[in-house]
Amino acid sequence: MIIDLHNHSTKSDDGRAKVSSYCRWIHKREIPIHGLVLTEHRQFDDESDYRELEDEHDLLILKGSEVETDYGHVLVFGVNEDLLNAFDFGAIDLKLADVVQAADRCGGIAVPCHPGRPTVGMVAHYEERGPIEGVRVIEVYNGGSRAGEDEASLALARELGYYGVGGSDAHLVSQIGLCATKFERDIRSMEELVMALKEGSFEAVSWR
Amino acid sequence: MALISIDRKWIGQEFDVAEFKVSEKGILAFARACGETEPRFTDPSHPDFQAPPTFTSKYVSRRILPEAFPDLGARGFDAGKTVEVLGPLRPNDTLTARSKIADIYEKTGRSGPMIFIVHRMEFFNQDGQPVSIVDWRLVRQPDPE
Numbered sequence: 001m002i003i004d005l006h007n008h009s010t011k012s013d014d015g016r017a018k019v020s021s022y023c024r025w026i027h028k029r030e031i032p033i034h035g036l037v038l039t040e041h042r043q044f045d046d047e048s049d050y051r052e053l054e055d056e057h058d059l060l061i062l063k064g065s066e067v068e069t070d071y072g073h074v075l076v077f078g079v080n081e082d083l084l085n086a087f088d089f090g091a092i093d094l095k096l097a098d099v100v101q102a103a104d105r106c107g108g109i110a111v112p113c114h115p116g117r118p119t120v121g122m123v124a125h126y127e128e129r130g131p132i133e134g135v136r137v138i139e140v141y142n143g144g145s146r147a148g149e150d151e152a153s154l155a156l157a158r159e160l161g162y163y164g165v166g167g168s169d170a171h172l173v174s175q176i177g178l179c180a181t182k183f184e185r186d187i188r189s190m191e192e193l194v195m196a197l198k199e200g201s202f203e204a205v206s207w208r
Numbered sequence: 209m210a211l212i213s214i215d216r217k218w219i220g221q222e223f224d225v226a227e228f229k230v231s232e233k234g235i236l237a238f239a240r241a242c243g244e245t246e247p248r249f250t251d252p253s254h255p256d257f258q259a260p261p262t263f264t265s266k267y268v269s270r271r272i273l274p275e276a277f278p279d280l281g282a283r284g285f286d287a288g289k290t291v292e293v294l295g296p297l298r299p300n301d302t303l304t305a306r307s308k309i310a311d312i313y314e315k316t317g318r319s320g321p322m323i324f325i326v327h328r329m330e331f332f333n334q335d336g337q338p339v340s341i342v343d344w345r346l347v348r349q350p351d352p353e
Contacts, residue, residue, distance in 0.1 A: 013313070013345075042313075042315065073316075090313075
């Protein structure tokens with residue numbers, strides 16, 4: 001099962017795509033993904049209900065978040081009430097160590113994204129300050145990466161033994177499905193996604 | 209620089225009111241510039257002739273930020289506008305635009321921290337009906353240390 005783990009809708013301040021438009025695009029272009037995760041910037045979208053869209057388009061639509069830390073941006077999967085109370089999703093100066101620990105403690109998982117990107121990726125921060133304990137999975141393919149960024153992410157994953165996922169980081173309709181993650185098992189819920197991420201039973205894929 | 213240094217009291221405060229007259233010539237020029245082909249935007253004889261949806265994005269208030277708003281430095285860029293259409297704009301309409309700061313927030317990107325200021329202009333026609341809302345995102349970046 002292939003899921004695009006990193007996307008933004010109009011719920012994000014810089015997102016320009018409606019979720020319904022993503023769904024139509026996936027079908028029209030026959031993009032080989034079975035689901036997507038909406039990871040809105042600095043928030044968890046607790047309001048939107050995409051169940052009708054899921055049924056209409058036969059797609060799994062899950063919700064996570066992308067938060068900002070001292071080591072760059074981080075995807076958070078498995079957001080629940082406990083996790084929402086653990087730290088301020090809207091802050092831009094969160095500590096990666098705190099986010100990783102809080103996610104783990106509350107039944108979720110934190111996945112640093114676009115690690116190879118300057119300023120907002122963890123590679124540069126690792127070089128300065130060293131690794132953070134508890135990181136197990138990082139995004140190695142990102143749809144918005146520039147030349148050399150994914151290569152730096154892959155090198156970091158190899159060096160430290162991290163599992164690698166892929167996500168498009170789509171902000172526009174045509175960006176969905178550029179990168180994704182292929183899971184060995186079927187995923188039907190956020191809980192199952194978190195479990196699969198913790199198990200490491202997946203591989204990153206890119207069609208860029 | 210942290211956003212936290214900007215008092216959130218600025219959000220929601222109206223700081224400018226300006227008036228604009230919509231003309232047929234202005235609508236046609238805007239439609240041409242946008243590459244519009246719909247007759248209702250390009251043909252004044254069309255029974256539903258009106259301005260293209262993003263027409264109000266061309267208007268600028270007399271002040272961009274409230275008086276005494278904190279100086280955030282000279283570095284920054286225009287992050288674009290979003291337009292919400294609430295009603296048609298037709299020739300000879302008189303628009304009143306009320307400006308306020310709708311939001312202030314921080315984020316980090318490749319180039320470092322950025323402060324986003326959302327300048328909102330709410331447009332009303334001569335009957336007091338809301339016709340358009342334009343959110344203009346202005347980005348300021350702290351000066352390099």
